[in-house]
Amino acid sequence: MPPWKRWYKTARWQALRIEIFVRDLFTCQCGCGVIEGDTSKLVCDHKIPHRGDERLFWDKTNLQTLLKTCHDRDKQKAEQSSLHTRGVWH
Template identity: 55%
Template sequence: MFQCSRCGVLHADTSKLVADHTIPHRGRPELFWDLTNLTCMCSDCHDTIKQREDQAEPIGVWD
């Protein structure tokens, strides 16, 4: 069983889960490949709440 870091729901079916970047990588390979920057999130939370949050930030690479 895996738990969504956002809503806390437990999922046995891993096809309903996404490895999400806690800090959006925005094209930076050091954040993209950093395993400590990943969290388990259900696809419902990732595809709605998290995407809205990420899209609210300016587009592009920044420090």
């Protein structure tokens, strides 16, 4: 397991995650504007993928609140659109 995966289990991440939700007023930032008080349905998303870069991982300006459904849908869309660049179609 990459070392950065452990960062998600830390108290520091859990506190930062809630801080971002509060900052964003528990509102999805994808554009749908849905407000969700149940934090199990929210994701603290990295706008720019950190890819193990500790500075990007903890950067509050790189974090946003997304509904889990929006996060998963958009992430899936991005991954599907990059299949050709990852060698799947070659």
